[in-house]
Amino acid sequence: MNGSTQPDMDGPSDGGSATTRQRTKDEMCCCCICFHPRCLQPLASLTLFIINVCLLLCFSAAALAVFEGLVTTIETRYQLSAAEIGLSASMFTAGTAVSTVIVTHFGGRPTSRRPIWIGLGGLCLALGAALHALPQFVLSPYQPPSSVFLGSSSDTNSSEFISGLCNSDAGIGTGDDSSCEAEDREILRDNNVAYIIIVIGQIVLGVGYGPLVPLTLAYVDDNATRGTTGLASGILESMFGLGAIIGFQIASAVVGLWVDFYRVDAATVSGLTPHDHGWVGAWWLGMLIEAVIFFVLALPMFGFPMRIPGARKDKDAKRVEEIDLGGNDGDEIVKTSALKDLKEWPRSVWRLLKNLVFLLACLSFVTEGALVYSLAAFFPKYMQVQFGLDVFSANLIAGFAFVPPWAIGALIGGIIVKKLGPHIQGSAAMGLVSGVLACSFTVVLIFIGCDNPPIAGVTVGYHGYDLDPNLSLESACNTDCLCPVDTAYAPQCGSDGVTYFSPCHAGCTQIPGNKTYTGCSCLMPDDPATTPSDVMVTPTPSALTFGLCPYTCTNVVAFIVLMVLWAITLSSATSPRIIIIVSSVHPSDKSLALGISRVLMLLIGSLPFPFLYGACIDSACLVWQTLCGERGSCSIYDIVQFRRTIYALTAALIAVQCLAFAAIWLIARMRAKQNTQGKNANGEMAGTEAAGKDGAKMSPPNGSQNEGYANEEGTFM
Template sequence: MTVKSNNLKYYGMNGEISNKCGDKDDVETDTDNADGTLCGWFHIRPTWLQYFNTASWLAATLGVLMFVQGLAINGFVYINISTIETRYNLSSTATGVIVSSYDVTVSVLIVFVSYFGATRNKPLILGSGAVIMGLGSLVWALPQFTTGLYEYDSGHEGDGLCHLDGNSTDATDCTKEQETLSYYFFVFVFAQILYGIGASPIYTVGYAYIDENTTHAKSAWYMALLSACSVFGPTTGFLLGAVFLTIYVDVGYQDSVTITSSDPSWVGAWWIGFLIAWVLAWLIAPPMAAFPPELPGARAFQHERGSEAHYNEDSELLKTRADFGRGWKDLWPATKMLFKNPFYVFTTISKCAMAFVVGGLLPFITKFIENQFGLTSSEAALVLAVTALPGAAGGTLFGGWFVKKARLTVRGIGIQCFLVTAIAICLVPVFLLQCPQQSIAGVTASYNVSDSSPVTEVNIENACNIDCGCHGTETYDPICGENDMVYFDSCHAGCMDTSDDGEVYYNCTCIDTGDGSSSSQAVSGTCSVYCWQLLAFALGFFVILFLGFSLYAPMSLLALRCVPYQQRAHALGISSILYRCLGSVPGPIVFGAVIDSSCLVWQEQCGKTGSCWIYDNHMFAVKIVVLSAIGCGIASLAYALAVCTYRPPPDTEIETETETEDDSRCE
């Protein structure tokens, strides 16, 4: 079908066609193929829909899709994972497999999706991915509607005090098993696999799609906006998830519940967030799929902009193969070309190193803040929210804006990344800031307050509580004695009486005040701690987040611009699988193992080791600093090598367009 050029003006140009958007031959070509640049579904292409056929609306739609992806996968999944453990009798190992199954799925699929997505209908692939991602959210929520009501333990029959007859509390019933619930492990894994299938094209095909339909300068800004959307998604997921978890899981039975949200047996309405993500994903799918494979004026941008791909012998080969990358036979040659590009290899190594640090640290940052500064989980989450949202979002926007404002070339972006990672190394020691670790009887301090010698062996049992019948480290319920020492629980403090609300304990035989008093008291919880280091850490952590996320858009731009046009989506795909396999997948495992090595007191229940109750805070911080510094150091070195080995194409004319009214019309 042939469409007149005046229709082209209406369908996406928003103004007259000028030479800025291409020469006469280009315009005629676009006109002859205008049917392929119209918005719509199948043969339905209404006139009013063409108003949205611009790069700005494309970026907005893709941004919403990235927001929904982050909301569900990096938001609701992470904040609800411990609740899932409690509700469905799953171990931490099992939930770790559930979380990892998403990255494994993406790693397996992303090469094929990005390779073939480069030459197929990109918006249709993205829209289909949104549908599959929504189905994954629905599967995540499904167990709530296929199981009975939640049955919780309201506590042990005992009162948790020291009873000299040795019957302080009843031990946990270790023979009680609910194997049927644990089978839902496979349902959650399947949901994560659906997430992986649906999300795999977003950060490869999606980035390539927006980059090839706009100018170099505006591409950087759009990348920053899209990256910001991907940051806002998880943040919103954490905030909404925290609210939903204060609602009882079986919402119709909230009034009959005898426990509160602070009780370890409490299970919140974890499933509400996934239903919201399901609806949002299916709502954004039709608008995403409505965009054409190529926006009006896109060929003019592609014709105008000079290539900045690293130059080698393969560059000339690609010029003679217009159909390169359209079949399976080209998959391995295309991949080999990427690995023969040293600039691409070194920037990918940098991305892997940064993914290792960020992916390894973020899952444990709340735990880190809690332990280093003596805060509760909610207080630590508040500190994280205040620093993370402005730091991550602001850094993401700034990184893209700076590339656009400074009109940086590939070499310039590489230098920017090198400087940022080098500065980050200097800031990593901020993690050494900590409040003085509290004195914990039998763990970090002796039960005898007059004994100032360091504890050589952790042992919460003492002569003062040996006959109390305490049940080891099954449950950590700390109390603060009037001597400002923390005790593992009221039983290990030798407390024999308590107030009706369980907030104050009396006649605690293990609390040594140094004056020979036999009626020592304690209050529930750890001793209050305040120190100036918390504010300094919050400021330093904000700067680290700002700098780290300022690399978000530039790193993606480097992967796009340092390779030939035909290989952009494939380059993002290979980069993605490598930084997942070498960075974001092993990062949490390595960080978790190193952090566990700093544990002083482990949970012991039914003969099995659970989570860590108390850490050696100094070693915790030192190991975090060492791992982070190594990762940032590798990234910085790799960026330096990338800049040194970069060879621009001969006679390249780098795009230096001036943003005028004509530019906006082209988009």
């Protein structure tokens, strides 16, 4: 196309073939294939490239936050346990690890067009987000269990509504497998299919996310002046915090819509409102919005050239000329370099494996990955279960009480490290102090929360009697009601201040109005239940009404303050950890060391621990929802055990991190003493020569000569 490219991209007029000139156009002009219109060439800008990638990263974090913020909704919709949710979150890490290794290898080659690989990653993100929403459109609409149907005052005689009441003459079965209806079996099958699709969606999301950061930094380094790569890295990292905040707010917005709002009326189907316990919001809408955004942001990446015209480093200009005009010489150079790197790679890995300080630093990386990915996955759920908050409030707190403090702590840690200097011993000491403080806050958090609210047959006995040690929802007052064992949790608040599992379990036989029940044989006389000192119960007057008995936990503010301090102190160890790694390995192994530490963090920390945290949460479940005899989501938790289990595991992980930093500090201190003693024994002159020799070997940071560092073999001195 005549005049379709910039003049300086055409190559020399008297040298080079037409093929060479066309290859130069494809590599350095905006757009793709043979289409290079002049009007689009100003868009071949490194600034626009970074902005586009930043948006991709921002909404990648937002997609994760949307999923995490709606965990309880997804559990209720598809009857999933916390362990299953944790496993799906782990699959995102698995996809990230695989794509990071494979895509960065092929996309990281000097002759590779990195923006195209990043664009493919964006399309994978779009596909993964769309897969999350797919079950909503290919499976049957959500059918709320009959026990949570409210209807309206005009339809209180419907069979669905009456089925939630005590009816001793109905002959209701016990809910075993033999009584499982075909409709219930279909729902169970749909739930299993939906979970498989969601897991696949998480894997695809991880595959798309994996290459974004490494390939972006490589592309920036190829095309920017010295120092720009570090700035770009900081900008990219900041997108995660911003994206998480956006994602939690998206989750809060979409949950206000009924899950099937576009095809049914929530008021007609269930009579529920967003503030009711059985409400299931349109969680899929957030992922669908993310899919559209990812698709739009991915398309421009295919138009960016291999190299930005006029923005690449001077030292790369000669390299471009050699490859473009030198026939196969450039390819031979690349092949020779790659072969040399391949032969050197096992030796580099072996050097790192012999480096005890590096391995200890990796251990601290693993614990950080386990904590961040696991707690982030269940933090909004914890707020809802522990303090009785709705989804909107929980996501609002999660967005501002966890993410910004983490970013602030990382910034504080970087400033302190810069002031103190890049010393291994000093960095280890700072990491140890931050870990001890974070562990202390974690121990305090074990005791900051609420006790279990009074729920008849679960946390308190019926009629004020002692709780049955076998934890049975049945009592003399509701035995004749023959309540099905698979009755969904539909909490009802009695005038006695006690919450009942369902109208049937409260022995209610009449419905005088919407959300009101009478004739309840299990309600205590007008004698309010006693509750713990930190729970203030407001008895509901007259009749049994739908919903949990209102209670306010006075420890919410204290919890938020402690979580902010916890996030700041724990994240302040991020910079010291990186300083330890780069200062303890051979200079040629720094990039490999950082890469290995990240892979270990993903595979050992981020991959298994979300599932482990989910299993710990499930261990605190008191009552499970069942369908056709199979266990679904948890209906009622022991919130005291929930809190203690989660933070005990968290404290244990932080303690391991503290031990790793303490060991690094001791090793660095011992090596520093040995170096000092060696200098004193050999005399001032010998010491000076030895210092000069070691400095030539390693070029350690200023002020670090006396504390030890990696020698040429990679072992810590």
